Amino acid sequence: MFEKNKILEKNRSSRRAFIKGVIASGTAVSSxxxxxxxxxxxxxxxxxxxxxxxxxxxxxxxxxxxxxxxxxxxxxxxxxxxxxxxxxxxxxxxxxCGACTLLVDGVPNYSxxxxxxxxxxxxxxxxxxLQGPNGELHPVQQAMIDELGPQCGFCTPGQIMSAVALLESNPNPSRDEARQAMSGNLCRCGAYDHYLNSVMKAAERS
Ligand code: FES
Ligand code: FES
Missing domain, CATH: 3.10.20.30 (Beta-grasp domain)
Structure with a gap:
């Protein structure tokens, strides 16, 4: 049992490291x-x-x-x-699909x-x-890591940009408001609940 827990914890750590790479710059997935x-x-x-x-x-x-x-x-x-x-x-x-979402004058756009x-x-x-002056992650990016938001990570940059725009205009959204704001971002892995958890966590912390 102890051994199994150790393996689970190791898997979670390496998954968190992978997610961190994706979230910082989206470079883990390239086309x-x-x-x-x-x-x-x-x-x-x-x-x-x-x-x-x-x-x-x-x-x-x-x-x-x-x-x-x-x-x-x-x-x-x-x-x-x-x-x-x-x-x-x-x-x-x-x-x-929303994978290409970025902000134009603070408004999410499909680039x-x-x-x-x-x-x-x-x-x-x-x-x-999104990174801070010393390279620190945006609170939404950090929340995505903490909540293990992405699966493959391909849709993640677009999801993050939509979440950032939402929290700029509505720092304290309800879960339904967050769902609505993120509805233009599809996720083939179906990680919608994880993304919503991340947005709510980022809102809680702001
Ligand atoms: S790549 Fe732009 S909406 Fe899908
Ligand atoms: S995490 Fe794979 S497409 Fe969204």
């Missing part, structure tokens, strides 16, 4: 092959579509980033494949369905922008 497939699929003509200025300044996580943006490029593509911010995940790439040119005068916050 780097996606970009090469997607960009390789662009026709040469797409680089000259439209007449908007392509070299733009974006405010991302409090920093000004200069980047060359195609007229039809989505924010998810710009962040992941031009700015190296791979914490934002791409799941469906068609506005259905796979947001044109980068449309956020030129706005503040974009991705999962990488």
């Amino acid at each position: 780097s092959g996606y970009i090469f497939g997607s960009l390789a699929g662009c026709s040469p003509d797409q680089s000259v579509l439209g007449s908007v200025e392509r070299l733009v300044s974006l405010n991302v996580n409090g920093q000004t980033r200069r980047v060359d943006v195609l007229p039809n490029e989505t924010l998810a593509m710009t962040l992941r494949y031009k700015l190296g911010l791979t914490g934002t995940k791409l799941g469906c790439d068609r506005g259905e 796979c369905s947001t044109l980068t040119h449309s956020v030129r005068d706005k503040q974009v916050t991705s999962i990488e922008g």
